[in-house]
Amino acid sequence: MDRLSGLDASFLYLETPAQLMHVCGLLVLDVSTMPGGYGFERLRAGIEGHVRDVPAFTRRLRRVPLGLDHPVWVRDRSFDIERHVHRLALPTPGGYRELTELAGHLAGLPLDRSRPLWEMWVIEGYEGDKVVVLSKMHHATVDGVSGANLISHLCALSATDAPLAPAPRATHGREPGPAELLGRGVLSTATRPLQLARLVSPSATLVTRTVGRARNGTAMAAPLTAPRTSFNGTITSHRSIGLADMDLEQVRAVKRATGTTVNDVVLAVAGGALRSYLLDRGELPTDSLLATVPVSVRSSSRRSDGANKVSALFTRLGTDIEDPLERVRDLAVRNRHAKDHHNAISADSLQDWAEFAAPRTFGLAVRAYAGLRLAEKHPVVHNLVISNVPGPPVPLYFVGARIEALYPLGPVFHGAGLNITVMSNAGELHVGVIACRESMPDVDDLVQRFPAALDELAGLVDGPGVTAPAR
Structure with a gap:
């Protein structure tokens, strides 16, 4: 158990x-x-x-x-x-x-x-x-x-x-009875005030430091500051999916030429694809889209329990910037600030606070939020979720069958009905896009812009005068 x-x-x-x-x-x-x-x-x-x-x-x-x-x-x-x-x-x-x-x-x-x-x-x-x-x-x-x-x-x-x-070797532990589960639940409930007290002081300090970073212009982008788009509302259970492939070596060439990272380039490509998509639909906001980027804290977490060891940072995707090179440079600077800010936060902070999620009240609150369509009534928290997951560098075989492509697809949320996940695999980057079908019925129109956005960026770095972003 x-x-x-x-x-x-x-x-x-x-x-x-x-x-x-x-x-x-x-x-x-x-x-x-x-x-x-x-x-x-x-x-x-x-x-x-x-x-x-x-x-x-x-x-x-x-x-x-x-x-x-x-x-x-x-x-x-x-x-x-x-x-x-x-x-x-x-x-x-x-x-x-x-x-x-x-x-x-x-x-x-x-x-x-x-x-x-x-x-x-x-x-x-x-x-x-x-x-x-x-x-x-x-x-x-x-x-x-x-x-x-x-x-x-x-x-x-x-x-x-x-x-x-x-x-692993099979372990057949006993299954607890209702009385044991009830006793564990009572004990856990009784000790929560002590756990809460230990979290309050570090969290208050974090807020103070975040305010200081914001004044210095070195804080990550703030939630609730995203512009509203057609895919930022209450979602349904219907899903639309799009798939695309990009050349990993082409991404690395852009990375080397601009002095950035693979993640910077992937986010810049996503920003270019989204800008093009929204521009053609007459929906491009004046302000940049804001993405939530999940971050693994597995290597720095002190907790041994749990399957999920993640945190998240917020970053602007540069959809307000027309020039692709300027976009990747801007993203590189923003991402450095966001990473520094994120690294200043305890790796276990999100996991520690999540312990206080009450099963009944949390579920009721989520259902009320959806039923009242509150995602359409308050400022947009974030526009989408985007992940870049490292995969195998060599070909793999699934129960003897060679894997030609591996497209990851994450969940979508009320208020952010679009998820983009990119995974490397044997020299390629596979892009999986999933959206609420009512919010984005033609996901393929977006996902097919990813290779084109990368080609445009790669074509620009082949020319003279490409410099790394300021440190």
């Missing part, structure tokens, strides 16, 4: 029928490399063999009586792979549009909380003989880094190698 951390549990409490809190991944597979050839039963059996003893795949939720504490993970003793790995086929012609329409539909379906919070949809008939696996895992189970680590239980360096991360 493992208690969910406050941050993990918060992703459960944030979930509503429209605001689904799972993360998805689309793996495009070349199944011709599978030993013995492709067969759905063979692929499913391979998945089962690799995940059966991995806790993240075989544990389910157990609520604490009266909602006195966060839920706990217990082993699902009736685990059945057939309830998690499903088979579908694309309608002819089985191309990009058919795939993204089906993926959008599946991404809009909630996970069954009575079972382990993951599933995979094996989609056959893509571009003739390719197979696509759409994976869904609840955010209470994974963040970006731990999600990538879980994939390593299913992937190898060749079609015949063992997985990169072998399954």
